[in-house]
Amino acid sequence: HVRLQESGPRLLKPSDTLSLTCTVSGGSIISLNWWGWVRQTPGAGLEWIGEAFYGGDSAYNPSLNSRVSISMDKLYNRLSLSLVSVTAADTALYYCARGATHAGTTRVVGAFDIWGQGRMVVVSS
Amino acid sequence: QSVLTQPPSASGPPGQRVTISCSGGRSNIGTNDVNWYQQLPGTAPKLVLYNTNQRPSGVPDRLSGSKSGTSASLAIGGLQPEDEADYYCASWDDTLKGVIFGGGTKLTVL
Numbered sequence: 001h002v003r004l005q006e007s008g009p010r011l012l013k014p015s016d017t018l019s020l021t022c023t024v025s026g027g028s029i030i031s032l033n034w035w036g037w038v039r040q041t042p043g044a045g046l047e048w049i050g051e052a053f054y055g056g057d058s059a060y061n062p063s064l065n066s067r068v069s070i071s072m073d074k075l076y077n078r079l080s081l082s083l084v085s086v087t088a089a090d091t092a093l094y095y096c097a098r099g100a101t102h103a104g105t106t107r108v109v110g111a112f113d114i115w116g117q118g119r120m121v122v123v124s125s
Numbered sequence: 126q127s128v129l130t131q132p133p134s135a136s137g138p139p140g141q142r143v144t145i146s147c148s149g150g151r152s153n154i155g156t157n158d159v160n161w162y163q164q165l166p167g168t169a170p171k172l173v174l175y176n177t178n179q180r181p182s183g184v185p186d187r188l189s190g191s192k193s194g195t196s197a198s199l200a201i202g203g204l205q206p207e208d209e210a211d212y213y214c215a216s217w218d219d220t221l222k223g224v225i226f227g228g229g230t231k232l233t234v235l
Contacts, residue, residue: 062222063223095169
């Protein structure tokens with residue numbers, strides 16, 4: 001079974017950089033899957049942050065585009081999220097997730113079939 | 126406010142069929158497939174339908190999906206207590222150039 005586990009700081013100050021890591025076990029990030037991040041807040045619900053394909057393309061939420069990046073590390077089989085210049089509005093539960101494929105080959109855009117348990121990040125002065 | 130509109134709540138007694146709607150526009154549901162997630166309290170979302178009507182392995186065939194124009198629906202037949210959860214629709218938006226989610230529907234099994 002593929003499992004995802006997020007890790008990183010839980011408390012940040014405004015203007016800090018949010019850095020989260022998602023370690024993948026039971027499978028490889030070098031696959032036909034995209035890998036991404038989704039966050040959730042009580043007020044705004046679920047929000048797609050972005051996703052990436054190892055050695056290839058990436059896509060980011062245009063509302064975060066200038067602040068966000070996703071990188072992938074094959075040595076440690078993990079993906080990372082970086083979000084710069086955070087504000088209180090970035091307080092959320094951050095999930096990493098594996099992009100789903102159809103028949104094991106075709107990317108299904110907007111579908112994530114395996115999720116981590118989530119990492120709550122609070123931005124406060 | 127979400128680009129995809131869902132009713133905030135839905136309910137039904139055990140055994141009944143319930144439908145949850147997701148209304149969008151031409152740039153999202155009107156052009157692209159819809160995915161549905163179930164989220165139980167305190168847990169991560171779980172993909173229950175993708176490409177509008179495809180079920181991932183392990184999802185019962187009591188759940189089905191459809192799309193017409195700029196709206197999509199998730200139907201749950203033979204409602205069971207364990208179906209009580211929040212349900213979210215999601216789709217790609219060609220104008221926004223990103224994945225968008227509905228605001229979620231809280232399903233209560235009476």
